[in-house]
Amino acid sequence: MTKINYKLIKALRQLGFTKLWCFARYQVGLRSGHYRRATPSRREGDVGIPGLAPLEHFPQVSQEEINSTLIVADEICRGRVRLFGGEPVPLILEAGASGEHWTVLERTPLKEDIKLIWEPARFGWGITLVRAFAFSDDPNYAQAFWDKMHAFLNAHPPNTGRQWQSAQEVAMRLMTLVFCDRALTKAPSSTRENRQALWSAVAEHASRILPTLVYARAQNNNHLLAEAAGLFTAGIYLPAHAQAGKWRQLGWEWLNRGLQQQITEFGSYVQNSTNYHRLMLQIVLFADHLRRATGHIDWPKATFERLAAATRWLWALTDPETGWVPNLGANDGAYLFPLTAAPQEDFRPVVEAAARAFLGSGIYHQPELHEMSNWFGLALPAASEQIQPQAIDMVRIASGQGRAFLRAARFTDRPSHADQLHVDLWWRGVNIARDPGTFHYNTPAPWDNALQSSKVHNTITIDGQEQMTLAGRFLWLDWAQADVSGYEAGEDHRLKWVLAEHDGYRRLGAIHQRKLSRIEDGWLVVDNILKSSDLEQQPHTVNLTWLLPDWDWTFESGEILRVKGPEFSVRLQITGVDQVNLVRGGETLVGTIAAQPSWGWYSPTYAEKTPALLLIAVRSGWLPMRLTSTWQMMG
Template sequence: MPSLRTAFKLLFQTGPRPLALYALYRLGLKAGHYQRASARLLRFAGDETFPLFPLFPLPRREAILAILDARFLADLFGEADEIVEGKIRLFGGEPVPLQLSFSVHLQHWTAYASGQAPLPACSLQSADFPEIDPKFLWEPARFGWAFVLGRAYHLSGNEKYARAFWQYVEFFLESNPAYLGPHWMNGQETALRLMAFAWAAQVFAASPASTPNRMARLTQSIVQHALRIPLTLVYARAQDNNHLISEATALYTAGLLLPEHPQAARWRILGWRWLNWALQHQIGSYGEYIQHSTNYHRLMLHCALWANAIKQDSWPRATMEALRRASAWIFSLLDPVSGRTPNLGANDGALILPLAVSDFADYRPTVQAAARAFLKSGLSSGPWDEMSLWLGLPAPEQILEPEAYLADNLRGRQSWAYLRTTTFKSRLGHMDQLHLDLWWRGLNIAQDSGTYSYNAPFPWDNPLVTSRVHNTVTVDDREQMTRAGRFMTLDWFPAYAKTILETDERILQRLRAHYKTRRLQHERTVTVYADEHWLVADKLKVKDRAEHTFRLHWLLPDWEWTLDNTATDGRGAAFTLRLKSPQGDVTLRLFPDHRLSASACRLTIVRAGEVVYGQRTALPYEGWVSQTYAHKSPALSLALECLAREEITFLSEFRFSV
């Protein structure tokens, strides 16, 4: 229960609307409204069947085969075969058993949502997750793996993929009756499953395994899913994030898929209304999504691309403009070599439209499809075009590279960086103002730590949201903002950036950013030079004369390293770290403020929660990076801490050599 002070902050910083909507949702749970309404929905759903209207034309097999060579086809069929054998790649990781049922008696979904019944145990959780994490329960039941089976079936015609889909669907529906169990407690989970069912019903329609009885049962389940979503749309509106986007998309889908159902018009109108409202209100003026996360940005674009592919209505101008901004924003963050983006903000491992043979972290399929749909441009052709083909998107009118879109990015010849500045208007994902992501030849040199888990016990109770694990400067171990819960951060402040015009021909680009709070000013200037080296200058000033601990942090890849702390030059003493990367050596030199004595500063390196250089007590979550949910790997956490009064300057220099 939040304190009175926190409650007042929450009210004034988020506004009364989301709190009122959430209170209305909780009242419905407490009063038993949703349980009574579910009983009425079951009677309304009945046993009557309705024809499914085709939503999209299937792509030509020849067009897909033209962009996928033998290696990519082997990857697709290999993953599909794993699914046939009962294994899925959870959150883009290694194959794990496909779990769609529970070994306990299922109660009405409200019992789990209200906390009256504990969530059933999940065999997919490792020892790192002793508490039940609903994401492990929900992810397999989103049926995202059905897209892999469907794509493999479409290209090969092998009936084993269709048979596997129907066997899993029948098992799921038998094991999870409508509105009973955890798989029905969340409107978004219901929505994503509805979309997967709608897609698979069309892709597998011609298979002998798609018998009339099976199609009728699937249609009945889609109706039950569609009836469930409006019941708690108030919760999605309270969240005002990806929940509202996905649930609105699913309602619109149901309205088009089942045009003869009595509720079809209502679903279509309701879904289209809230989808457009959400896209117009949740995409900022610079194109960044409201959750300040690249992965949730991708989820939002997947919903928009799905709706764009099936829509029978024209996008309002305001929606189209928002989607153009959102597409340009993610395009500008694409690393042209690896296809990855900075792992900004919360990352829950979602990939709701796996319509291409690619790694979880590869954003090229999404960027290509979004650019074709909303920007009339795109990347050069490649295997990432498969998603565009499934969505019926034509080849782009012009080929562009990520640097074509203006953003707070700096670009060298083989390297680039993103300096994090934003204005928060809703609950932020990470406290990462003035974080710097640096890339060279497809390698993420200075990286974001990711998320790892929302629901693990201490110390892994979502600690990677904190400022101290990002590539920025903190003071006295204090966070930039106030963390008021696992998913709640308060006392937001904006940061601003501007390009500095230089006449020095040695300088390719210079960007200066800053923020100011009641007690602190932080200015960060990032410069990229023509010889491909980078200089990051941090200037901090506090508003009192007391002594403070200033901590500069860089999260680096887990490569072989050496350290020299004896070097000096005209800028004073320096700590020099050399890393051996797959592309050549990377050198990072840190220069403390020259006005400070040597004893005022200390350098430490932490790897996987253990100090490997220097002396201090490491926090368990330091020296880790998480590329996707529930997966983490070692990294090098380099921290330079200095004691100073009033103000301090740090210099960080990155150089690359082959």
């Protein structure tokens, strides 16, 4: 049996028949020409008027928030946009334009990263122009939206070009178009002609989504939720359209099925990513807003309970002072409804809105974190005492002015990163032991999703092997499963320590066990690499890795690393190892290890990376082994 057939059989067993069958159906539809016939390149005619009232009451925000919004909106008017929360770049609305039908382009991969083409077409910049118009009553912002919308629609006729290739991208654009239309109704430039062009575009977008929904079902992740929410939106917004009832009914059905399948009872989301978790909640918050605005039926009890659990999960990881979260899993920089002046890395506006919608309570008292909730029509509930919950697969331990997280997941679907027993450390709001992030999905090696590797997470690897088997750019097989096997809490009910282990190296005869303990102004991390059986063993080489900020550094006694930041210093002592190496930006600074190009980097958001210090401690020998990492904060 060939190696590729072995992987296919393993994928069938681990991913399940339904997903692979749906994917096969999509491929047949694509290659047979069925989807080309089902999604013709033609404009919609008269689609009727919207079934939703305009947004007439805008949130009240501070002058500081208004000023910061207008700065970004003025950049957009001048043709500059901040993709993925980064620095301003040219807003190229013609990107991806082609005379080819999307089905042809689907079988013709790009050499460049297609996410850089798709991101401007999600119309997140339109949300910023809406906010600027709402706060300033300046008609120029509305005019800029309509001008840019027409430029985009003229460059990308229905089902032609790269911008129609992904039904998920089409659905996200549909939702933002509807939001912008409702909010700009009173602008002088919101003429019947302009609005009718948008209404027709909404119908064209919905007609593109439905035929290939089977692909989203094969993915069973944010693709399905976005496409279902897009159909639900179109069905509600264009009630006179012949397909409106079908869009609304199927959208609602698959949105609920997706949420119930993709969120566990503990609130973890199927994509094992903080950023995708936030995206999921934003999609649902928009759908919930439409549901309430039209008097649509309530969420089914099973869905509502999962949404409440998902809200608590993200709340558990969010720093109450900064809004930052661990950079867990894939991070494509998605932020569908930027209805806030807070920076993109601040998760509190979404957590606050979700808490109001699905927990019936507010969390954060700062008014500047309430704008998103107000746009979605979520009133502030009565004040109540709030205790931050725990996430079962990202256990949090507080120590002094910091917090630590231990990753211990039981995967029910394909993992995002090979990051079992990764530890994230924070001090005074600064991420000092960090997850590397993502950087790029679709670029040539070494940056073809390279930061998903165990080798660049704060964990251990054995004999240079990953915790799981990488079978494709986005596909891990042989999932490593972790369990929390012990913990202790103090009188204040805060955890003193937590113990977990995973079985990813059982194939090598090893079990990785990690204990995370709080100590005064720091943490102690003890790694035990144990024999998984009494069978004959071989010697192993274990690499322990820690990713730190790119600060000034010095070594003491070969095993103590000191890094000095702007406000405090970190002392990291490693014991029980043979050698300590330090890598930065793909180059070895200390030690003899041969650094890979993807080592020693940190990606805070998509398409951005900065150098970081990657400490790699090496131990060779027979099992069992014990390695200790003592983290001490100073200054």
